Amino acid sequence: MPHIRPNYLREGDLVIFYKKVTYSMMAAALSFSVIPVFSAEQAEASDRYADVDNGYWAEEEIEYLTEQGVADGDASGDYRPEQPLTRAQASIMMTNALGEGALNASSPTFSDVDSSFWAYGSIEKAAELDIFQGNNGSFNPNGEIEKAQVAAVVSRAFFDQAAEPDTAGSFSDIDSDFWAQEYIATLADQGIVQESGSFDPNDSATRAEFSAYLARAMEETMQSSGNGNPSSSPDEEDFSDENVMYEGEVDADTPLNVRTGPGTGNQAVNQLSDGTNVDIYGRDGDWLKIENAGDWGYIHGAYVTTVDNSDSEEDDTSETPDEGTNESPSDDVQGSIISAAKVTVDDLNxxxxxxxxxxxITKLQSGDTVDVYEHTGENWARIDYGSGEGYVHRHYLQEKEPGADALEDRTIVIDAGHGDHDNGASGNGLIEKEVNLDVALEVEERLEEAGVDVVMTRDDDTFLGLNERVDVAESVDADAFVSIHSNAYKQSAHGTEAFYNGSHKASESRALASSIQQELVKQTDMTDRRVADAGFVVIENTTMPSSLVELGFLTNPSDAARMKKAGYPDKAAGAIFDGIDNYYNW
Structure with missing residues (x-):
């Protein structure tokens, strides 16, 4: 099962995370030494909580979180700083810190957290954002969260890249091969933890310790982005139409925050409702730059769809032919065919x-094939649509040379999910990282035989971070990216599914995912679960046609039985290869 970066996914009432099992528990450890992060202006000491004395080591951090609306005390007015923090309490604090509301999912993600549980909405949202994961389908909401786990939660939520592993080398109880060292290195590198003494990574974290960790990360993020004012004030000319990259539309179940800078640590100064159209002036990582009350504002790109599905000036898939329009160039198409093309969207004008x-003149539907006779300018193609000739926008065509094998000489990246300490899912005697790799290696062999330049993110039991996998695909300018995973959820969940993302090459990615899904269902005898848009990091951030496939549920006895058979990797790989081949050759 893949991971989704915080703030990447909003799927309405559809929980696309059939939560997994072991990510080796999202980890990192912390010895909470007092680091002078806060100034008097940031959080004044107060007598808000009877059990947090003036001079208490985490007093300012606790006050800061209270002022930010992230944390609160109990009914008696106490904060209980020395009490262990439960996973349910931590999920509420994390979603509050990120400015995310509760997600009242229509069906629970975890077997031990139903819709009546007091923290249900926050746990569901934390799971959707991939801040927390369960184990074998359960969340253990009342269990105490370890320092290792809470460190990983904050590290992954606020910091993109792990620091060099040896950054955390001075802790006496963290060996160089410790599975969570990269998270520790990140926090040490950010100055959030002090490199001395021990981490005690397996000890339960107290409310005070978690508060210090979280508050320092929030403040560090805000400071690193220029105190919420990362760019100079724009002139009126900066908002001219010629500077607009494209138009977007807000696609969010709850109001979307507009922030002063690209990051959740920046101040939210406005909110946009679902369906609001916005002009996009730039991009900073996952954040889109927009105009907000005469100044620059930033919104998260995961919650914005492109109105025209490209950076081109016009969307040519929505208009209806004018009544009585029968104009058409001659039925006798002039010239030679320069390419064959497949339409990638419905209602192409x-x-x-x-x-x-x-x-x-007419409209074409997704999957229709046409002959291309001429490219006019950068964006248009003159085609024969069967009843004559006309012009269509090239962005919505997938072209290939007539009679050529469109798969040959392509560069395709195959990504076997998880690896090394990150086992992924497990169930019925199967371990996901092993299943993924076995299938991926067979796919590699078939693609190479077809003349494809195959690039593997891993070909053995090694670990790569999510962004590293994206970097592999981007660095080789891949033509396609396919990530292979196996699923886990409650025992009754079964079937194969394929995902794509709408940020880049949306229609092509959807077509690729659908083609692979069709072959997997047919050739491996799995249930056709769905093809869906999702915010997984590796398909959100790759700019070529991309798909993430879930082979089946390791936690389902029937799916697992199929996947245990000796010939399964060969069969699944054949299906994935055929799906890729069918996508390119029609």
Missing amino acids: VRTEGSTDGDI
Whole structure:
């Protein structure tokens, strides 16, 4: 099962995370020494809590979180700083810190957290954001969270990259091969923890310790982005139409925060409702730059769809032909065929000229094939649509040379999910990282035989971070990216599913995912669960057609029995190869 970076996914009432089992428990450890992070302006001491005395080591951090609305005391007015923190309490604090509301999912993700549980909404949201994961389908909400686990939660939520492993080498109880060292290194590198003494990574974290950890990370994020004012004030000319990259539309179940900088540590200064159209002026990582009350604002790109599905000036898939429009160039198409093309969207307008000023002759549907006779400018193609010729926008065509094998000489990245200390899911005697790799290696062999330049993110039991996997695909300018995973949830969940993301090459990615899914269902005899848009990191951030496939549920006896058979890796790999081949060759 893959991981989703915080703030990457909002799927309405659809929980796409059939939560996994072991990510080796998202880890890192912490020895909470007092580091002078806060100034008097940031959090003044107060007598808010009877059991947090003036001078208490985490007094300022606790006050800061209270002022930010992240944490609160109990009904008696106590904060109980020395009490262990439960996983349910931690999920509430984390979602509050990120400015995320509760997610009232229609069906529970975890077997031990039903909709009546007091922290249900926060736990569901934390799971959706991949801040927390369960184990074998359960969450253990009342269990005490270890310092290792809480460190990982904050590290992954607020910091993109892990520091060099030896950064955390001065802790006496953290060996160089400790499975969570990269998280520790990140926090030490950020100055959030002090490199001395021991971490005690397996000890339960207290409320005070978690508060210090979280508050320092929030403040560090805000400081690193220029105190919420990362860019100079724009001039009126900066908002001109010529500087607009494209138009987007907010796609969010709850109001979308507009922040002063690219990051959750920056102040939220406005909110946009679902369906709001916005002009996009730039991109900073996952954040989109927009105009907000005469200044720059930033919104998270995961909650914005592109109105025209590209950076082009016009969306040519929505208009309806004018009544009585019968204009068409001659039925006798002039010239030679330069390529064959497949339509990648529904309702693609065919026009009388290569411009949106041209009248609409007819519409083409996704999967229709046409002959291309000419490229006019960068964006238009003159085609034969069967009843004559017309012009369509090239962004919605997948082209290939006539009669050529469109798969040969492609560069395709195959990503076997998880690896090394990160086992992924497990169930019925199967371990996900092993299943993924076995299938991926067979896919590699088939693609190479077809003349494909195959790049593997891993070909043995090693670990790569999510962004490292993305970097592999981007660095080789891949034509396609396919990530292979296996699923886990409650025992009754079964079937195969394939995901794509709408951020880049949406229609092509959807077509690739659908093609692979069709073959997996047919060739491995798995239930067709679905093809869906999702916010997994590796398909959110790769800019080529990308898909993430879930082979089946290791936690389901029937799926697992199929996957245990000796010939399964070969069969699944054949299906994935055929799906890729069918996507390119029609």
